[in-house]
Amino acid sequence: MSLIQNPILPGFNPDPSIVRVGDDYYIATSTFEWYPGVQIHHSRDLAHWQLVKRPLDRAAQLDLRGDPDSGGVWAPCLTHADGLFWLIYSDVKRRDGAWKDSHNYLVTAPAIAGPWSDPVYLNSSGFDPSLFHDQDGRKWLMNMIWDHNKTGGDRFGGIVMQEYSVEDRALTGPVRNIYRGTDLKLTEGPHLYLRDGWYYLLTAEGGTGYDHAVTMARSRDLFGPYETDPAKHILTARGTDGLLQRTGHADIVETQDGQHYMVHLCSRPLPETRTLPTGAGGIHADDVRRSPLGRETAIQKLTWAPGEFPHLAHGGNAPADTAPAPDVPDHPFDPAPERVTFSPQGLPIDLQWLRTPHPERLFSLTKRPGALRLFGRESPGSQFDHALVARRQQHLAFTAEAELDMIPGDYQHFAGLIAWYGRFKFHYLAVTANDDGARVLTVYSCAADWPDARVSYPVDQIPLPATGTIRLGCDVDGAVLRFRYATDGDWTDLGIALDQSAISDEAGNGPGNNFTGAFVGVCAHDTSGRGRPADVLNFRYAGRDHG
Structure with missing residues (x-):
């Protein structure tokens, strides 16, 4: 069995959103203050990836002037339905202090190469927007909601949902708070899947540092209540000293033959900075470990039995350095010239x-x-x-x-x-x-x-x-x-x-x-x-x- 080596997208490529269209896989990742916005990589085997498009490439779609460092384009969501690619993204104009100015937009295209549409403004209530296409054809926008009245550092108010009207090109109907997360807090990065009569909600929690984690909950009803997986976190590197750290913010894709894989962000601290001090609080070395490559994208194979929560195929919830490859032909790309x-x-x-x-x-x-x-x-x-x-x-x-x-x-x-x-x-x-x-x-x-x-x-x-x-x-x-x-x-x-x-x-x-x-x-x-x-x-x- 061949293995996929992690990370699959080395260097700054965080917040992956993955979609399969036929035999082609695409991952969209955050670009923050860098222009053009959103990186999209393509693969046919989940192991080899090639950068093919940055779709937000004109002023009508994106203007980042004045955005702070690490502001700008956060956590895109890429889906495919009705013959179109749908790309949702945030443009974060302010990210520090009690308030955030996070504007969420939608663009569409008939192909990854484009042409990509001018944006539809959606809302500004929070970041990490995600679009879910339900089986009845209705579409639902989710995002975490920012609660500036909260104190104590956790202003994440839960995951909210509102219907998107294709005809009106606008959100419509009530806003529902469908999930407030676990005691790890900082619940964000929602993605929703319908499987075996259950709505499965995948979220990121714990912040994007060394406590980061992926949490799953499910409900028979779209609007909840959502029951958290008894295992709580499907993935986390918290308290480990492996190659992949800060694992979180994930998305799931199903292969042509019904296997499931989860892509997620991670980082690789420099080996010379990975000596972890221990103490009463356990392993916490945020001030020691350094990851110049930033947050990268890795992949894990899942086991997802009917009617059950998914889990990592290799067991436990810690990330693996490699993942079993799907049974498809290898599809490498020519390396970029030096x-x-x-x-x-x-x-x-x-x-x-x-x-x-x-x-x-x-x-x-x-x-x-x-x-x-x-x-x-x-x-x-x-x-x-x-x-x-x-x-x-x-x-x-x-x-x-x-x-x-x-x-x-x-x-x-x-x-x-x-x-x-x-x-x-x-x-x-x-x-x-x-x-x-x-x-x-x-x-x-x-x-x-x-x-x-x-x-x-x-x-x-x-x-x-x-x-x-x-x-x-x-x-x-x-x-x-x-x-x-x-x-x-x-x-x-x-x-x-x-x-x-x-x-x-x-x-x-x-x-x-x-x-x-x-x-x-x-x-x-x-x-x-x-x-x-x-x-x-x-x-x-x-x-x-x-x-």
Whole structure:
């Protein structure tokens, strides 16, 4: 029997929603402040996956300018009915404090490739919206409801349901609170399934840190009451020290021959940070473990007997590193090339940018044929116009390189290679100018969360030739990042080791407060407001074994 190796979607790919259409499987995952919105991967064997589409790609569908770090697109739900794909998503405009501004929308398409419709606004009562297509053809929207009047840190008010009218393109009828969860609290991420006369409600609980879990309940009636599975949590890594941690937020798919699989988010803490302190409270090491790859997607096989709650096929409720593959032919995809070149046809699909639906303000693929021209915009702390183009870190160890052609006008104009998590977590190897206007190389490093974030300058400015391209490189091995550069000859190491583990969910405010993952890419800034450019001639990313 062949095995599927977890995670199936490495790197930042959280909150998976899975659907099968014929012999094809699709998973949609959250993209938060990254544009275009929602990643959709395709597979035919559940083991091999290929990124095929980001459907929210225009201003009418999504505008993330001003959204906070780890705001934006949360927890999409992808389903198929009536000859259409239905995609539900949240755009979270505020996520801190007593209130959340979470706007939920629906788009549809006849095929994954599109065309995807303009959105239908649904509601703003909470996040993690999900659409259920009942056997009678009626459609029901679910989401967790946010209760700002609650105190004590749990403002999750339960899972609410309301009918969606296709004819009216709007929600209609009463809002019903169908499930308030268990004592683990923080009940979210609903998905509903009809099987053997039962409505099965799958939810996530415990927050998205190391207490995360998947809970199932069921009812004979759509509106409940829902009885929680006596086993309580179908999946959790809580209190374990295995490879996969922070497991939760799941969805279930049935194969062509009636088998069931559950996809779920997880994280893989760096091995050097996985030593777990123990004490009276058990295993709690949120301030120790670090997962730069963010929350990834894994898969588990289920056993689901008629009339029973499902459970993990391998027993217990802890995640397994592998899952038995379904009995279908292997369907691998060609690997993506390491080296990226640029053409007017568009960015390679692995690359994204931040927030704006107007990328022409940030970059051009036509101003200099064969290059990516970045227009220096606002500072690295900007939530609006930030000229950064990057790809996910998908390996615990990797090499990234870029070739830059840039003559900085002054010290307010800078560009280069960046390891990025968010506005207050990054390491940036930058070409800029000194006070006298001469071209130099420097490093800007910020490795904390607000309000403790401070930019440091780990190296003295390094003189560069006045003209010519500069090659910039970084080598990451687990928790350590090292920068290097080259002009005409061999690479020169900067001689510093930076903390790559700080480019992670857990660093700073900890898991449950940061939701994305590490990226590496190129960027340009011009804090004078003149929009002066920098040209990237190529970019390379190569993963390798860690340690």
